[in-house]
Amino acid sequence: MNDTVLRLERITKIYNKGLRNEIRVLREVDLSVGEGEVVALVAPSGAGKSTLLHIAGLLDTPDDGRVVIGGEEMSGENDRKRTAVRRDSVGFVYQFHHLLPEFTALENVVLPQLANGAGSREAEARAMTLLDSVGIADRARHRPAALSGGEQQRVAFCRAMANKPRLLLADEPTGNLDPETSDRVFAALMALVRETGLSAVIATHNHELASRMDRQVQLDQGQLRAL
Numbered sequence: 001m002n003d004t005v006l007r008l009e010r011i012t013k014i015y016n017k018g019l020r021n022e023i024r025v026l027r028e029v030d031l032s033v034g035e036g037e038v039v040a041l042v043a044p045s046g047a048g049k050s051t052l053l054h055i056a057g058l059l060d061t062p063d064d065g066r067v068v069i070g071g072e073e074m075s076g077e078n079d080r081k082r083t084a085v086r087r088d089s090v091g092f093v094y095q096f097h098h099l100l101p102e103f104t105a106l107e108n109v110v111l112p113q114l115a116n117g118a119g120s121r122e123a124e125a126r127a128m129t130l131l132d133s134v135g136i137a138d139r140a141r142h143r144p145a146a147l148s149g150g151e152q153q154r155v156a157f158c159r160a161m162a163n164k165p166r167l168l169l170a171d172e173p174t175g176n177l178d179p180e181t182s183d184r185v186f187a188a189l190m191a192l193v194r195e196t197g198l199s200a201v202i203a204t205h206n207h208e209l210a211s212r213m214d215r216q217v218q219l220d221q222g223q224l225r226a227l
């Protein structure tokens with residue numbers, strides 16, 4: 001049995017390759033995330049956090065190295081296969097929620113499930129369970145504009161979890177919230193992650209939040225080291 005959900009091996013990413021302004025953002029980065037493990041990715045702004053998360057989530061490709069998700073080597077796969085694995089296995093949460101403004105909170109969590117072949121009744125029931133688990137079931141029929149920043153971000157977590165991913169990737173998911181709200185929303189996220197036994201890589205500038213995860217790694221000068 002393979003209990004490593006994500007494995008990055010010697011990942012190198014270079015922007016503007018061969019040009020005068022070439023940037024080597026990631027230099028032979030290795031990272032393994034086990035089943036149910038939550039890893040904090042700490043890095044100063046511009047260090048390459050988003051690049052690393054996008055490569056891990058198959059939204060971008062490295063210049064060198066291997067990405068293995070659930071034991072499957074993804075580097076040589078075509079776009080169709082990568083999209084399928086991303087849709088089935090990976091959930092994303094960004095700093096800004098990116099919810100669909102014309103749909104309600106419930107619909108935002110239902111839609112990815114319908115796109116993945118779920119029936120509407122089943123999708124709605126799962127969406128309500130998720131919204132309830134982060135304490136916003138009573139906001140299910142509101143559109144994002146009628147929700148607070150913290151509530152919007154909770155909906156974004158539920159959307160990321162909608163298709164039962166194995167891996168959650170979050171790019172400063174509470175970075176846009178005031179400290180108190182950030183604390184509460186982060187606690188809701190962690191409770192949901194723990195309850196579902198999900199593996200996660202969560203980027204944050206906040207060392208206190210990072211300390212609540214299983215392990216902290218720091219990205220510095222293109223290299224990853226344990227904190």
Ligand SMILES: Nc1ncnc2c1ncn2[C@@H]1O[C@H](COP(=O)(O)OP(=O)(O)OP(=O)(O)O)[C@@H](O)[C@H]1O
Nearest residue numbers: 015016023025043044045046047048049050051052
């Ligand atoms: N498409 C691109 N083309 C050229 N350079 C890029 C590109 N994307 C990112 N970069 C550069 O690579 C570096 C890392 O960017 P990245 O967005 O991964 O950083 P980050 O750690 O997520 O930063 P922040 O916390 O500010 O969002 C930055 O110097 C950025 O300017």
